[in-house]
Amino acid sequence: MEETDKITWVIKDDIGIITLDNPPENYLARPEFLPYETLKKWTSYDYLKGVIICGTGKHFSGGGKLDKLFEMIRDEENVEFLMNEGKTALNHLEGLTIPVVAAIQGICFGGGLEIALACHIRICSENALFAFPEINNGILPGLGGTVRFQELAGFPGSLKMILGGDMINAEDALELKLVDNIVPKSKLFDYTFNLLKKMTYERPLPVIHGVMQALQNARKLPRDEAMLRETRIFCELALAETERRTKNSGI
Amino acid sequence: MANVAVTESFSTLRFIIEDGIGHVILDQPPSNKMSPDFFLEFNKIIPGISGKDELKALLISGRGRHFSSGADLPGLLNEIQIQSGSDEHTNEPVVPSFMLSNYRSFLLLEDMDIPVIAAIRGVCLGSALELALFSHFRFCGEDAVFGLPETSFNLIPGIGGIRKMTALTGKAIGLEYILRGKTFDAQEALKIGIVDRILPKRQLVGIGLDFAGSIRSGFRKEKKRIYLKNYFHQ
Numbered sequence: 340m341e342e343t344d345k346i347t348w349v350i351k352d353d354i355g356i357i358t359l360d361n362p363p364e365n366y367l368a369r370p371e372f373l374p375y376e377t378l379k380k381w382t383s384y385d386y387l388k389g390v391i392i393c394g395t396g397k398h399f400s401g402g403g404k405l406d407k408l409f410e411m412i413r414d415e416e417n418v419e420f421l422m423n424e425g426k427t428a429l430n431h432l433e434g435l436t437i438p439v440v441a442a443i444q445g446i447c448f449g450g451g452l453e454i455a456l457a458c459h460i461r462i463c464s465e466n467a468l469f470a471f472p473e474i475n476n477g478i479l480p481g482l483g484g485t486v487r488f489q490e491l492a493g494f495p496g497s498l499k500m501i502l503g504g505d506m507i508n509a510e511d512a513l514e515l516k517l518v519d520n521i522v523p524k525s526k527l528f529d530y531t532f533n534l535l536k537k538m539t540y541e542r543p544l545p546v547i548h549g550v551m552q553a554l555q556n557a558r559k560l561p562r563d564e565a566m567l568r569e570t571r572i573f574c575e576l577a578l579a580e581t582e583r584r585t586k587n588s589g590i
Numbered sequence: 591m592a593n594v595a596v597t598e599s600f601s602t603l604r605f606i607i608e609d610g611i612g613h614v615i616l617d618q619p620p621s622n623k624m625s626p627d628f629f630l631e632f633n634k635i636i637p638g639i640s641g642k643d644e645l646k647a648l649l650i651s652g653r654g655r656h657f658s659s660g661a662d663l664p665g666l667l668n669e670i671q672i673q674s675g676s677d678e679h680t681n682e683p684v685v686p687s688f689m690l691s692n693y694r695s696f697l698l699l700e701d702m703d704i705p706v707i708a709a710i711r712g713v714c715l716g717s718a719l720e721l722a723l724f725s726h727f728r729f730c731g732e733d734a735v736f737g738l739p740e741t742s743f744n745l746i747p748g749i750g751g752i753r754k755m756t757a758l759t760g761k762a763i764g765l766e767y768i769l770r771g772k773t774f775d776a777q778e779a780l781k782i783g784i785v786d787r788i789l790p791k792r793q794l795v796g797i798g799l800d801f802a803g804s805i806r807s808g809f810r811k812e813k814k815r816i817y818l819k820n821y822f823h824q
Contacts, residue, residue: 459765542741546741562697570685571683571685
């Protein structure tokens with residue numbers, strides 16, 4: 340197990356588990372989540388088949404402590420630099436070519452919600468609550484949440500959450516497509532872990548990477564370019580498969 | 591007379607135009623496997639359809655009990671092997687031209703300004719499901735079986751299936767089904783949003799053609815739900 344700033348990393352059955360570990364509310368020790376270099380190092384093991392992000396105890400995360408943030412600004416720390424670091428870390432997480440799943444229970448606010456939004460899949464318990472409370476302190480989500488939330492939930496829904504500061508429950512979140520599934524809280528972690536195991540079980544890494552890369556391309560690139568790259572990945576895998584079959588038949 | 595039927599015959603499919611509605615029938619029963627020859631012929635007719643002004647709609651179905659079991663894997667692997675190579679300047683691997691033609695045909699379907707309807711009986715797997723996903727409407731029989739099993743052959747859906755599937759089902763379900771290579775039935779397909787209606791399989795093509803005829807000119811795929819509601823009254 341490794342730990343930095345009240346966030347832990349452990350690998351179990353080729354699945355990496357990032358735990359926001361600052362109970363009870365798992366507030367982020369750094370408003371920018373964690374240093375990019377740390378996250379990059381943790382996720383660099385080339386045998387990893389998936390990543391889970393969860394919180395210790397009853398909650399996912401209450402986000403960054405705002406008084407801490409304002410204190411840093413008073414001390415003239417370079418907050419813009421730090422927030423960009425956090426964005427780079429979340430972009431790295433989002434760009435991983437293995438599935439990244441958030442297991443969310445209890446509160447998932449502010450920076451916590453931004454972390455969850457950078458995951459590919461979000462599973463929550465019935466008691467989960469989501470909000471961007473930043474507006475109440477005259478600021479806005481600073482780690483890419485305004486962009487990611489809108490991609491999922493559209494413009495009107497984003498206005499209500501980000502400008503209105505609305506808090507929503509698990510049912511509303513499912514309706515908004517903010518979460519993909521609701522499960523009983525006692526089963527949340529096991530469900531999430533098993534989902535990743537089921538998805539990646541028996542699948543060689545190049546195939547997992549291929550599917551994830553194609554999915555990322557479909558989101559980021561113009562349609563025709565994404566199609567071309569998908570076909571290219573397909574052909575690379577097809578050549579490898581042909582080689583494998585030739586070898587096997589030779590023995 | 592409006593109802594003149596024009597049939598063009600190929601070795602792997604049939605193309606019929608009747609009452610202004612084009613009907614492509616995958617015609618290599620029993621499984622209507624999508625062989626390299628099928629793709630050659632399919633890629634020949636689709637660009638032609640795009641330019642045909644007299645067509646009001648296009649229906650795609652399979653002959654007999656099944657829509658299609660998808661690509662002929664050994665044939666496909668062989669074709670890719672034969673056509674593989676690197677660009678002489680960049681040294682990057684070149685995508686075989688027939689693979690490019692395949693996805694271009696699918697994109698043409700997606701972009702058609704007439705409704706494209708897939709009528710699915712029996713199995714609809716792999717590239718066949720990708721073909722159906724690029725259609726604007728999908729009707730299936732109670733007996734239909736769907737799946738993108740490519741990952742269980744160490745491949746991925748290679749003609750746009752990942753994008754189309756996840757757009758319809760959401761990333762979580764799409765990823766799960768694609769990575770697990772899971773097959774599923776008509777009810778499940780309806781539940782996860784990849785088919786629009788389950789219909790009695792014997793009437794599938796008939797209803798498909800009738801529905802195609804019900805959409806007046808000025809088709810817009812964004813209005814899909816409205817067309818379905820107007821026709822099925824639910």
